[in-house]
Amino acid sequence: MDTSAVVWWATIAGIVGLLAFDYFFHVRKAHVPTISEAAVWSGLYVGIAVLFGVGVLVLAGPATGAEYFAGYLTEKALSVDNLFVFLVIMTSFRVPRADQQKVLLFGIVFSLIARTGFILLGAALINTFAWVFYLFGLVLLITAGNILRPRDSENRSPENIVVRLARGLFRTSEHYDGDKLFTVRDGKRMMTPMLLVMVAIGGTDIMFALDSIPAIFGLTQNVYVVFTATAFSLLGLRQLYFLLDGLLDRLVYLSYGLAAILAFIGVKLILHALHENNVPFINEGQPxxxxxxxxxxxxxxxIGVLVVTVIASLVSPKGRAVNIVSAARRHATEYLTCEVDPEVREDVFRRLLAEEAQLRRLPEKYRARIREEEKLMTLLERAHAEHDARVASSP
Structure with missing residues (x-):
């Protein structure tokens, strides 16, 4: 599939246009998206990606179309898993919910730029060194193993080396000033946590790119297909974050599915490398x-792995328990530290009450484990105490 410069520039212009539309019509004015708003726009972006894939299928043939859809699904699944890390970062930095959209859009734009750079680098390496397929396959197998390592959101630090360097070199404020990146405190100009959280998101995006680009190159070496599948998997990620709020933690088996997919693609890459082999110490440099x-x-x-892991996550009692506990912890933290708008705080507290009611309806073995989590129980008690104090002091 040879792609002309006109098609390339038209595609890039379309993607930039969608990002600009997202910013000026949704993100520029800080607000908390409703579930219906997130659902409509998520569906729209998925529809655009599917229509584009149908166009590739018709114009470039079934093989290229299948490569696009395989790449899109893989990158989309990895993006959903990445949302878990975004959630941890924004909770740790106590980002007000209305301002999370701007952080997410920045993360999407930075990720698209970083991955484009890695795509061009990957294509150049593949065209120059056939042994790169061995390296990519090994990276994916190692990544698959790392995904299966337990992830504890309470112990995960959002401060990568870039954030620590920024804190060390520049003055930073402990408080947000709306969605501003800089503010003035006591006559001194300093960074706000909003800039720091964007730096944290940007740093993690680079790590995500190191995993995702070898994965999609394992499915297709067509640079245009790699770029478009990656770009369309990122578009709409902001809306998907708010749509899946409360479900992200419930997808308890998604990591197993992603590990299986990455391991499968890793094996596929190594087999392809063996088929094209020219490394001297393997089969004397012969294929x-x-x-x-x-x-x-x-x-x-x-498709099969994703369907099985998502269904297993949604119907499992463990998934339901993990989801409710994580949501309660997140909403208690939001109520105590993140939100200042009285209406938003009251809505957060209502959600917390609903989740606590669901916790009481869980089987006893799960409730017993929850009662043993001292940090969680203390957090819930603090949220209730502060709410009671506010109600008592209100006129």
């Missing part, structure tokens, strides 16, 4: 006669 995994089979495996 190895091995079975290669086709794009059609890859697409079936990716």
């Amino acid at each position: 190895v006669n091995v079975v290669e995994i086709g794009t059609g089979l890859s697409l079936v495996v990716i």
